[in-house]
Amino acid sequence: MSLNPPLADWRDRHVWIVGASSGIGAALAAALHERGARVTVSARRLEALQALGRQHPGLRPIALDVTDATALAATVERLFSSHPPDLVCxxxxxxxxxxxxxxxxRGWEQHRAVNLDAAVALSLAVLRPMRARGHGHLSLVSSVAGHRGLPNALAYGTTKAALTHFGEALHLEMAPLGVGISVVTPGFVETPMTAVNDFRMPAVITPGQAAQAMLAGWARGRFMIDFPRRFTWWLDLLRCLPYAWYFPLVRRLTRR
Ligand SMILES: NC(=O)c1ccc[n+]([C@@H]2O[C@H](COP(=O)([O-])OP(=O)(O)OC[C@H]3O[C@@H](n4cnc5c(N)ncnc54)[C@H](OP(=O)(O)O)[C@@H]3O)[C@@H](O)[C@H]2O)c1
Known part of the structure; x- marks a missing residue:
């Protein structure tokens, strides 16, 4: 069953990807551009966005630090007053x-500022015009690390859990108004972000595969877009376990 209006034909759709200078966002921009979408890409590193634009002519780079509330509001205003995005990711x-x-x-505040506070600020700003038009889709990239408490990701997992919760609550409110809300929960993807991990990442995939999984999820109108299923299936199972089973099992699996 479709929980959102399916998004499959990208020709002439306008997509704004926030956090597109590397990794999943950059791969997504390339994949959407190939399918005929008009893609606006944002991040702090303008040179990286411009390099992406040279590989995919037509991509529109806009430098933006999402923790700068004034710049964020001005960028939303600028984009929505000209050619409003059909999808904001x-x-x-x-x-x-x-x-x-x-x-x-300080580390906690950095996680909260990017993973949660700015996501909320951007969501409130883009949902206002989307609600008024009864059209548009907001997709929030969270993580399976937010499904349940895990070791070694205290701040990251907590902020992603809150982001997933935020997306769920938004979906309840926005779906009747015709506005799509989805939450993307990837497993491990090989990107600059995970390059710091000093452990073997199970079922790791490429950013290109992550982008394809997101396109498939939007085409099916899914709310939670999780991948790769061979990994997220196990995490779904862990989610259902009572704490008396969950804690010892996770300690054993992660050798804690
Ligand atoms: N890789 C994984 O295994 C994995 C798994 C689950 C979820 N995720 C999520 O997937 C998303 C993409 O991550 P990735 O793995 O592709 O890592 P990445 O290559 O490091 O990408 C992170 C992106 O976030 C942008 N960003 C960070 N701080 C920003 C700020 N203050 N203002 C604007 N942009 C900012 C970065 O751009 P600038 O540095 O240029 O600003 C970059 O484009 C993240 O939300 C991550 O939590 C990743």
């Missing part, structure tokens, strides 16, 4: 591995 993310021993308040 919030792909920006911040990740530093670690648990309570490693986490500082």
């Amino acid at each position: 919030y792909c920006a993310g911040h990740y530093e591995p670690g648990g309570a021993r490693e986490l500082s308040l």
Whole structure:
């Protein structure tokens, strides 16, 4: 059953990808551009966006630090007053591995600022015009790390759990108004973000494969777009376990 209006034909659709200078966002921009979408890409590193634009002529780069509330509001205003995006994908993310021993308040604030506060600010800003038009789709890139408490991702997992919750609550409110809301929960993807991991990442996929999975999820009108299924299936199972089973099993699996 489709939980969102399916998005399959990208010709002449306008897509704004926030966090597109590398990894999943950059691969997504390339894939959407190939399918005929008009793609606007944002991130802090303008040179990286411009290099992407040279590989895919027509891509529109806009430099944006999402933690700058004034710049964020001005960019939303600029985009929605000319050619409003049909899809806004919030792909920006911040990740530093670690648990309570490693986490500082400063580190927590950095995770919260990018993974949650800016995602909320952008969502509220783009949903206003989408609601008024009864058209548009907001997709939030969260993570399976937000499904349940896991070791070594204390701040990252907590902010992603909150983002997933935010997306769920938004879907309940926006679906009756004709506005699509989806939450993307990837497993491990080989990107600059995960290059810091010093462990073997199970079922790791490429950014290109992640982009294809997202396109397939939007085409089916899915709310939760999780991939690769061979990995996320196990996490779905862990989600259902009572704590008395969950804690010892996760300790054993992660050798904690
Ligand atoms: N890789 C994985 O295994 C994995 C798994 C689950 C979820 N995810 C999520 O997928 C998304 C993309 O991550 P990725 O793996 O593709 O990593 P990545 O290559 O490091 O991409 C992160 C993107 O976020 C942007 N960003 C970070 N801070 C920003 C800020 N203050 N303002 C604007 N843009 C900012 C970065 O651009 P600039 O540095 O140029 O600003 C970059 O384009 C993230 O939300 C991540 O949490 C990744």
